[in-house]
Amino acid sequence: MLIECIPNVSEGRRPETIAALADAVRAVPGVRLLDVSSDASHHRSVLTLAGDAAALERAVLTLVERAIAAIDLRQHRGEHPRLGAVDVVPFVPIEGATMADCVALARKVGAALARRFDLPVYLYEEAASRPERRNLEDIRRGEFEGLAAKMASSAWAPDFGPSHPHPSAGAVVVGARMPLIAYNVNLATDRLDVAKRIAAAIRHSSGGYRFVKAMGVSLADRGVVQVSMNLTNHEKTPIFRVFETVKREAARYGVVVLESEIVGLVPSAALVGAAGFYLQLERFSADQVLENKLRQAQ
Amino acid sequence: MLIECIPNVSEGRRPETIAALADAVRAVPGVRLLDVSSDASHHRSVLTLAGDAAALERAVLTLVERAIAAIDLRQHRGEHPRLGAVDVVPFVPIEGATMADCVALARKVGAALARRFDLPVYLYEEAASRPERRNLEDIRRGEFEGLAAKMASSAWAPDFGPSHPHPSAGAVVVGARMPLIAYNVNLATDRLDVAKRIAAAIRHSSGGYRFVKAMGVSLADRGVVQVSMNLTNHEKTPIFRVFETVKREAARYGVVVLESEIVGLVPSAALVGAAGFYLQLERFSADQVLENKLRQAQ
Numbered sequence: 001m002l003i004e005c006i007p008n009v010s011e012g013r014r015p016e017t018i019a020a021l022a023d024a025v026r027a028v029p030g031v032r033l034l035d036v037s038s039d040a041s042h043h044r045s046v047l048t049l050a051g052d053a054a055a056l057e058r059a060v061l062t063l064v065e066r067a068i069a070a071i072d073l074r075q076h077r078g079e080h081p082r083l084g085a086v087d088v089v090p091f092v093p094i095e096g097a098t099m100a101d102c103v104a105l106a107r108k109v110g111a112a113l114a115r116r117f118d119l120p121v122y123l124y125e126e127a128a129s130r131p132e133r134r135n136l137e138d139i140r141r142g143e144f145e146g147l148a149a150k151m152a153s154s155a156w157a158p159d160f161g162p163s164h165p166h167p168s169a170g171a172v173v174v175g176a177r178m179p180l181i182a183y184n185v186n187l188a189t190d191r192l193d194v195a196k197r198i199a200a201a202i203r204h205s206s207g208g209y210r211f212v213k214a215m216g217v218s219l220a221d222r223g224v225v226q227v228s229m230n231l232t233n234h235e236k237t238p239i240f241r242v243f244e245t246v247k248r249e250a251a252r253y254g255v256v257v258l259e260s261e262i263v264g265l266v267p268s269a270a271l272v273g274a275a276g277f278y279l280q281l282e283r284f285s286a287d288q289v290l291e292n293k294l295r296q297a298q
Numbered sequence: 299m300l301i302e303c304i305p306n307v308s309e310g311r312r313p314e315t316i317a318a319l320a321d322a323v324r325a326v327p328g329v330r331l332l333d334v335s336s337d338a339s340h341h342r343s344v345l346t347l348a349g350d351a352a353a354l355e356r357a358v359l360t361l362v363e364r365a366i367a368a369i370d371l372r373q374h375r376g377e378h379p380r381l382g383a384v385d386v387v388p389f390v391p392i393e394g395a396t397m398a399d400c401v402a403l404a405r406k407v408g409a410a411l412a413r414r415f416d417l418p419v420y421l422y423e424e425a426a427s428r429p430e431r432r433n434l435e436d437i438r439r440g441e442f443e444g445l446a447a448k449m450a451s452s453a454w455a456p457d458f459g460p461s462h463p464h465p466s467a468g469a470v471v472v473g474a475r476m477p478l479i480a481y482n483v484n485l486a487t488d489r490l491d492v493a494k495r496i497a498a499a500i501r502h503s504s505g506g507y508r509f510v511k512a513m514g515v516s517l518a519d520r521g522v523v524q525v526s527m528n529l530t531n532h533e534k535t536p537i538f539r540v541f542e543t544v545k546r547e548a549a550r551y552g553v554v555v556l557e558s559e560i561v562g563l564v565p566s567a568a569l570v571g572a573a574g575f576y577l578q579l580e581r582f583s584a585d586q587v588l589e590n591k592l593r594q595a596q
Contacts, residue, residue, distance in 0.1 A: 004588070032595035034588075050592055094588070179588070186580075243577050259580040268566055268589045275569035278576040279541050282484075282557040290332075290392070290477070291566045291589060294300070294348055297330035 003102060004034075004092040004179070005049045005056045009067055010082045012043040017070050022047060024066045030055030035265065043078025044087070048265060050094065053105045060089055060109050061116065064172065068117060072168040073144045083140050083147060084170035090125070091176045094267075095295075102176035103127045110174040114161030117169070120151065121160040124175035129159050136173060144170045178211075181231040181270060182263035183239060185246045189255045192218045195225035198249045202227070202242060209245075211237035224258060234267065240274040268292075301400060302332075302390040302477070303347045303354045307365055308380045310341045315368050320345060322364045328353030333563065341376025342385070346563060348392065351403045358387055358407050359414065362470065366415060370466040371442045381438050381445060382468035388423070389474045392565075393593075400474035401425045408472040412459030415467070418449065419458040422473035427457050434471060442468040476509075479529040479568060480561035481537060483544045487553045490516045493523035496547045500525070500540060507543075509535035522556060532565065538572040566590075 011017050018038050025047060026033045035048040049059055064086050071085040089109065091102040106127035114121045128134045132155075142150045147165040150156045157163050158171065165171055187195060195216030202208035203215075211233035217226050227246055231239060247257050269286065276284055286292050309315050316336055323345060324331045333346040347357055362384050369383040387407065389400040404425035412419045426432040430453075440448050445463045448454045455461050456469065463469055485493060493514030500506040501513075509531035515524050525544055529537060545555050567584065574582055584590050 002592070032592065034591045034595055048591075050595070094592075239577065240573075257578060259578045261580050262582055262586060265586055265588045265591060268570070268587050271570045271573035271587065272566070274573035274577055275538075279537065279572055280555060280557045282559050284560055288560060288563055289566050289569065290302070290563045291593075293332045293346075293563060294330065294392075295589075297332055297348070 001052045001097045002095040003097050004094050007047050008088045009045045012038045012045050013040050018045050025059050028059040031059045042080035044080045068169045073170050084172045086172050089174045092179050106174045106176045111160050119166045120158035120171040122173045123159045124173050126176040178233045179267050183229045185227045185260045186258040187255050188258040190223050192225050194253045198227050201249050209237045234270040240277045299350045299395045300393040301395050302392050305345050306386045307343045310336045310343050311338050316343050323357050326357040329357045340378035342378045366467045371468050382470045387472045390477050404472045404474045408458050417464045418456035418469040420471045421457045422471050424474040476531045477565050481527045483525045483558045484556040485553050486556040488521050490523050492551045496525050499547050507535045532568040538575045
């Protein structure tokens with residue numbers, strides 16, 4: 001069973017602290033640390049771990065213990081919204097694990113974090129206890145600074161733990177979701193309005209594809225604009241369909257696609273699916289990918 | 299170090315014999331048997347193995363021993379040309395292994411087969427000892443029935459072993475090559491001449507791409523025609539370029555592509571490359587594929 005876990009930690013500026021957190025996680029038996037990405041202006045780091053449920057539970061408990069000792073949100077100022085020292089902990093099914101396995105793991109880890117560290121825990125996305133807690137943005141609105149007031153309302157009683165914030169570490173949001181693909185399409189124009197209109201056309205919130213979040217941004221240093229997206233379920237809203245739609249909408253404004261980019265990791269299946277679409281592959285199975293065969297035969 | 303080995307055995311009709319050969323290979327420690335495909339009309343089976351050099355050497359010696367005991371080419375009639383009981387043994391670099399590693403392995407295994415079974419061995423493709431032995435078709439021309447006469451000429455002295463055929467097992471051709479992709483494009487027409495002309499346009503032998511072998515064939519039962527190809531180096535002649543060229547050449551005759559198909563296994567990199575081409579991916583690295591990261595972190 002292989003599950004991915006991508007804890008977001010509110011520390012992106014002290015390299016030695018980030019390295020110590022990464023080392024602590026790497027030392028947990030059965031855990032593979034695939035990536036660490038830090039952003040100083042966001043003051044945030046994203047760790048990518050893989051392992052089975054038991055190993056990831058140990059890793060998250062270790063990480064939160066170290067992060068609470070090292071991070072004080074009362075002193076933390078960054079561009080990225082955050083609620084906690086360890087801000088978000090999503091579990092993602094990769095291989096031999098179902099979404100139900102990840103939901104169960106999120107609940108188990110959430111309960112353990114609350115018990116061990118007296119930390120309020122919210123469950124989100126597939127692990128959410130009620131519909132209004134599915135979206136991370138709704139839980140995080142008001143941020144650390146507004147958390148005490150927010151928690152005073154019974155509507156925001158945590159799923160586990162005390163009904164007040166941890167003094168220095170705030171709260172943690174734990175959940176289960178599909179792999180998320182950070183995908184951007186750069187347009188050969190400096191017209192920001194074009195990027196914004198295309199983003200509005202393709203994102204779920206304004207009538208577009210079910211599993212797309214999108215915004216138009218300007219890449220001022222390059223003199224071009226970007227449709228910046230999160231694809232939250234590449235099986236149901238595939239990357240190639242999103243790309244083709246962006247391309248077609250851009251043509252409406254006389255604009256062509258310059259390039260696209262994937263930020264961070266992408267599941268092989270998303271790219272194999274795109275190859276299959278464009279090559280018009282029939283009777284093709286993921287079992288025909290040599291590397292998949294190799295892993296199955298292990 | 300991971301090498302693929304794809305022995306072609308001259309037995310495609312007796313399921314129990316094929317299963318016994320597969321079982322013998324599967325029992326070799328360190329070897330993974332990824333696939334067994336048999337074709338009764340060809341009277342031939344293709345095994346796909348993976349492992350390190352030492353494990354594959356043991357597996358090939360085991361397979362040849364069992365095949366010599368089970369197969370008599372004097373009684374063998376099939377559609378596919380063949381020279382030996384085990385006809386061809388290519389080694390293919392997959393991960394952490396170079397082509398030079400595979401050439402060295404081919405020579406070592408070839409020498410061992412000649413010594414142990416008194417079997418003539420020819421080296422081909424990247425392992426060939428001279429240019430006129432690079433192509434398997436040239437070595438195999440005349441087949442088992444013509445082998446004794448062919449070997450009487452010094453030009454066809456084997457690279458290892460006796461200068462006469464093994465009485466029942468003929469000879470074996472051992473070599474090293476890039477992964478081969480069996481790739482077909484089906485056209486929405488029954489005009490065989492169109493498929494033949496496109497095949498001629500794209501194959502190396504008549505002026506096309508360097509690493510493409512192609513022929514036009516009729517799929518009579520479906521009423522369509524096919525450009526049937528082997529892509530012998532997908533890094534240098536990528537699948538998407540071949541597909542786009544076939545599509546463009548077909549348009550010249552007013553014909554559209556119905557679908558394409560990959561027969562058997564394909565390296566992930568070939569499909570990721572196609573996704574990158576069509577999605578216009580910039581700054582993308584194979585390290586961003588989650589499964590690659592996982593294997594590296596093991």
